Amino acid sequence: MTNEAMITYLKANLSKKRFQHSMRVAKLSKDLAKIHGADPDKAYFAGLVHDIAKELDDETCLLYIQKANIYKDPSIEANPNLAHGEIAAYLLSTKFGIDDESILNAVRWHTYGRANMTTLDKIVYLADIIEPKRQFEHIDDLRKIVVEDLNAAIHYFFDLCVAYLSEKHQIVHQNTYDMLHTLR
Numbered sequence: 201m202t203n204e205a206m207i208t209y210l211k212a213n214l215s216k217k218r219f220q221h222s223m224r225v226a227k228l229s230k231d232l233a234k235i236h237g238a239d240p241d242k243a244y245f246a247g248l249v250h251d252i253a254k255e256l257d258d259e260t261c262l263l264y265i266q267k268a269n270i271y272k273d274p275s276i277e278a279n280p281n282l283a284h285g286e287i288a289a290y291l292l293s294t295k296f297g298i299d300d301e302s303i304l305n306a307v308r309w310h311t312y313g314r315a316n317m318t319t320l321d322k323i324v325y326l327a328d329i330i331e332p333k334r335q336f337e338h339i340d341d342l343r344k345i346v347v348e349d350l351n352a353a354i355h356y357f358f359d360l361c362v363a364y365l366s367e368k369h370q371i372v373h374q375n376t377y378d379m380l381h382t383l384r
């Protein structure tokens with residue numbers, strides 16, 4: 201599937217806000233791939249499609265969680281839409297014929313990470329968090345660290361994320377701890 205065809209699909213099927221976010225994540229993922237030695241075209245495409253399932257309601261997410269046999273971490277039990285990355289990878293492979301595992305994995309794990317993240321996984325995970333329209337305390341520091349060192353950026357974001365999630369009384373997905381323990 202070409203970038204153009206996917207952009208047309210996303211424009212027609214996502215809200216304007218989500219579509220524009222996806223375009224920014226695609227562009228930033230491509231730029232980061234050039235800096236950190238990943239494939240810029242794969243990074244662009246993964247960024248483009250990362251949120252293809254983000255606007256599904258909880259009922260539909262639960263359906264796909266069953267269908268795709270997605271592990272029901274307590275954080276997902278509490279918030280089925282948290283699994284939108286894993287659902288997106290399932291949809292991209294079954295409905296769009298995308299078979300590049302490195303792209304599917306970057307999409308699959310973009311929200312909570314996984315053990316042994318690849319450079320492409322890290323790029324899409326971080327691009328989603330720091331795309332130009334995001335705004336939160338310490339984001340400018342985080343943006344600098346992302347350019348220097350992807351692993352350090354993930355550690356830095358984790359501390360912010362834990363504080364943010366505990367404020368919202370949300371549970372950190374187990375994969376996020378696995379990601380941190382295996383970063384290299």
Ligand SMILES: Nc1ncnc2c1ncn2[C@@H]1O[C@H](COP(=O)(O)OP(=O)(O)O)[C@@H](O)[C@H]1O
Pocket residue numbers: 275282310311312328329361365370371372373376
């Ligand atoms: N339960 C969770 N476990 C681990 N990481 C999470 C969890 N919820 C959110 N995150 C991380 O925090 C970021 C911001 O979360 P949130 O504001 O809920 O999502 P978004 O702004 O993408 O809609 C996500 O992109 C993800 O990296």
